[in-house]
Structure formats: C-alpha cells, structure tokens
Amino acid sequence: MTLDLMPVMPEILLAIGALALLMLGVFIGEKSVGVVTWGAVLALVVALVWVLIGPTAASAFGGTFVVDPFSTFMKVLALIGSATAIVLSARPAATDKWARFEYPVLVVLATVGMMAMISANDLISLYLGLELQSLALYVVASIDRDNLKSTEAGLKYFVLGALSSGMLLYGASMLYGFTGHTGFPEIAAHLKAHGVSLGLVFGLVFVLAGLAFKISAVPFHMWTPDVYEGAPTPVTAFFAGAPKVAAFALVIRVVAEALGPAGHNWQQIIVFIAFASMALGAFAGIGQTNIKRLMAYSSIGHMGYALVGLAAGTAQGIAGVSIYLAIYLVTTLGTFALILSMRRDGKAVEDIADLAGLSRSQPLVAFGLSMLLFSLAGIPPLAGFFGKLYVFLAAVEAKLFVLAVLGVLASVVGAFYYIRIVKVIYFDEPAAELDRPSIEQKVVFALASIFVLVFVFAGNGLVSAANAAAKTFF
Numbered sequence: 001m002t003l004d005l006m007p008v009m010p011e012i013l014l015a016i017g018a019l020a021l022l023m024l025g026v027f028i029g030e031k032s033v034g035v036v037t038w039g040a041v042l043a044l045v046v047a048l049v050w051v052l053i054g055p056t057a058a059s060a061f062g063g064t065f066v067v068d069p070f071s072t073f074m075k076v077l078a079l080i081g082s083a084t085a086i087v088l089s090a091r092p093a094a095t096d097k098w099a100r101f102e103y104p105v106l107v108v109l110a111t112v113g114m115m116a117m118i119s120a121n122d123l124i125s126l127y128l129g130l131e132l133q134s135l136a137l138y139v140v141a142s143i144d145r146d147n148l149k150s151t152e153a154g155l156k157y158f159v160l161g162a163l164s165s166g167m168l169l170y171g172a173s174m175l176y177g178f179t180g181h182t183g184f185p186e187i188a189a190h191l192k193a194h195g196v197s198l199g200l201v202f203g204l205v206f207v208l209a210g211l212a213f214k215i216s217a218v219p220f221h222m223w224t225p226d227v228y229e230g231a232p233t234p235v236t237a238f239f240a241g242a243p244k245v246a247a248f249a250l251v252i253r254v255v256a257e258a259l260g261p262a263g264h265n266w267q268q269i270i271v272f273i274a275f276a277s278m279a280l281g282a283f284a285g286i287g288q289t290n291i292k293r294l295m296a297y298s299s300i301g302h303m304g305y306a307l308v309g310l311a312a313g314t315a316q317g318i319a320g321v322s323i324y325l326a327i328y329l330v331t332t333l334g335t336f337a338l339i340l341s342m343r344r345d346g347k348a349v350e351d352i353a354d355l356a357g358l359s360r361s362q363p364l365v366a367f368g369l370s371m372l373l374f375s376l377a378g379i380p381p382l383a384g385f386f387g388k389l390y391v392f393l394a395a396v397e398a399k400l401f402v403l404a405v406l407g408v409l410a411s412v413v414g415a416f417y418y419i420r421i422v423k424v425i426y427f428d429e430p431a432a433e434l435d436r437p438s439i440e441q442k443v444v445f446a447l448a449s450i451f452v453l454v455f456v457f458a459g460n461g462l463v464s465a466a467n468a469a470a471k472t473f474f
Helices: 008-054 070-093 100-120 122-141 147-181 184-196 198-214 224-229 233-240 242-260 260-286 290-313 316-339 363-377 385-396 401-427 437-457 460-473
Strands: 058-060 065-067
Touching: 008 058, 008 065, 008 147, 008 224, 058 260, 058 363, 065 070, 065 100, 065 242, 065 401, 070 100, 070 233, 070 242, 070 316, 100 224, 100 242, 122 147, 147 184, 147 198, 147 224, 184 233, 184 242, 184 260, 198 242, 198 260, 224 290, 233 242, 233 260, 233 290, 233 316, 242 260, 242 290, 242 316, 242 460, 260 290, 260 401, 290 316, 290 363, 290 385, 290 401, 316 385, 316 437, 316 460, 363 385, 363 401, 363 437, 385 401, 385 437
Parallel strands: none
Antiparallel strands: 058 065
C-alpha cells in the first residue's frame, strides 16, 4: 500500500510551518514576534492556495481523512478566519503588552486541528482533530496571563471543554460498541441495515452534546459570554470566527454522513437546540452593556439560526448553512475589526456607550459598522438577510413551519440590540473621541462592509460553491 499524502498536504505544510516558527521564536526570543506573526499569516495563505488548487475528491489514511467539495469550502472559510484573526491581533497585542510569539503559532496549530476536523471521516480522526484544536485554544484563551479575567476565561474554557470532550468520547465509544465501526460510511450502512437501537440513540445524544459545546449552542453555551469578555479582544475575534465554522462543519459531517439514516432521532435534538439558541441569543443580549459580551450572545443566536438549516436535513438546508456560516464569518470579523479599534488615548474600551458620537468624528466608520450590525440583524438587502432567508426556506421546505416562524420572531427580538448600538452611534450625546483604527483594522473592516453591501449583486459565486459543497452528502 502506497501512502498518498497529497490530500493532507495543506495540513502537513501548516504543521511544519508552525514548528519552524516555534523554533524561530524559541531561539530569537520576544524580538521575533513580528516575524513569527507574518510568517504564520504566510503559512495560512499558502495552505489556502493549496486547498483551492489541490485535489477536490481524494482520501488518505484508509478513508479516515477525506477531501471533497464540502471540506474545501469549509477549509477556505477556516483559513480566512484564522489568517484575519492573526493580522488583526498584531497591533493590539503589542499595545496591550501581551504580544508573544507563541500566539500565532498556537493559532496555526489550532487551524491544523480545524482542518483535520473538517476532513474527518472516522470517529478517531474526528477526536484527534478536535483535541488538537482544543488544546491550542485553551492556551490561547488565557494568553494574557497577567490579566485575571483572561486567566479565568482560559480555566473556564479548559474545564468545560474537557467535560465536553469526555461526553463526546463516551458517545463515540457507544456508537462504536453498537455498530462495530468507527468509519462514518460504515456506521451509516449499519444504521440502514439494522435500524436504530436505544443504545445508539444514547451514543448519538452524547456525541451531539459534545459537538454542541464546541459551537456554543444552548444548553452548552455557558463558557461563551465569560470567555468572549475575559479573553483579549483579538483572541475573542479568533474564537468567534474560524473555530465556530470548523466545529459546525464537523456537526454537519457527523449528522449528514454518519447518522443520516437516523435522521428522525437527531432531527428532534437539533430542532430543540436551534430554538433554544435562537431564543437565548435574542433575549439575553438585550440587557448587555459590554460589546464583547453582546457579541457572545449574538454568536449563540447565530449558531441557532444556522442549526435551523441543518434540522431540515436536506441538500438545500446544508447549502443554506454553508452560505450562512460564510456570511457570519465575514460580518463577525468586520465587526471585531471595529471593536479592536475602540481605544481612547491608547487604552481599550469595551462599553457600547463609548461608541456615542462616532457618526460625527468618523462618519464612514459609523456607516460601515451600522451596515455590519444591520446585516447581523438580517435586514434586507444586506448579506445577513440572505443567510437567514436560505436557512428558513430550507426549514419551510422540510415542513418545519413552527421552527421557521420561531426563528423569524427571534430574529425580530435580536434586531433590537443591534439597532440599539446604531442608535448610540448616531443619536446619543457624543462621548470623548475614539482613536483612529490601524491600517489592518481599516482594511478588514472596509472589505467586510463592502461584502455585506454588494452580496445581493455578487453573491452567486458563493451560493453555487455552497450548493456544490452540500451535494457531497446527497
């Protein structure tokens, strides 16, 4: 048997790049932060190019690792999210004195884990990818070790993450015990041939509980507000983007591929989690004054909306989820680029009230932020509206009328807190002027704002890529 490593080449390149950058950092010391940061971005860009030009249908390691249109689509999103997060972190980390060469290296290693998760076609490769990502993220959450909040955030994430990994492992062992297989196609074939036993249902519930933690869906969301608020803002920007996309891709692959024949069993769970996440995200965000904490509840709500498409269990639903995740990623990164620039006299500020008067001091920035917030709220004709439209249409097609109606109602409630920020920007008494954003923040913010505005005219490419990705499972 010859070992074909072409399908895993992006992951190998990233892993070698991370180890080389780590060695560089160790030997040169803290002076290497700038070189390591931009070296990490370069490694991610090279991996991205390779994913785009590499094979579109292949497998490695005996079918436990697969490359298909779905994995390509999700890997592109994860790599864009990680590279952007590193670019955005360079300036604030230096200003706030927590810049360490380990940070970009850990982000690259977490990205290797994410890519392994997206391509996992087996319970064992799923767990390996998940743990590689998680171990890097535990350290990243508490990277600002002199800050009590950051240390607390890392510890909370570690304890709850370990618990969720345990649940996932227990569920995976039950799936293996009752089917005799760890490969996703084999598990699906067993379910088709022998039906779903009670033990399998238990295994399925535990696996979904472990994965729900990773996407911070209710009731496994407890860590999200604390980690988002406590971790340094560049870290929060990273957490909100790429890891969410990768974990969601894994959820899709597990339920669509491995548990496809048990659709009736997992659909009920997904419907409940989707509704609970949308409701909590909408109502809990109303009273928040800290913008990072608000974004945490916003991300819980958005995962709920994406799950609506998954609950449909159709190709249209998975295409809707893929489009939704792409739009969510860009919009979130754009919003965090602005949150990172919220500084007064070089000191970071996080209150929504600090944005008062932004429309007078920086009118273009105020307009861009308003568009991003309106997109998150799902107001037409912005990109966020189409994301929600696709997932709700898929739910209606699958006759999940109640879920679609509840989703629309939650969306209306959630729109309140986004519009409240816009009200603060344009109508409140001006606060002291904020510092000007750095060039990196300006570029990311401008690109995200343009994407949100022009999606209605130029979104066909993304929609057709998402449809091709969804057809992988059907």
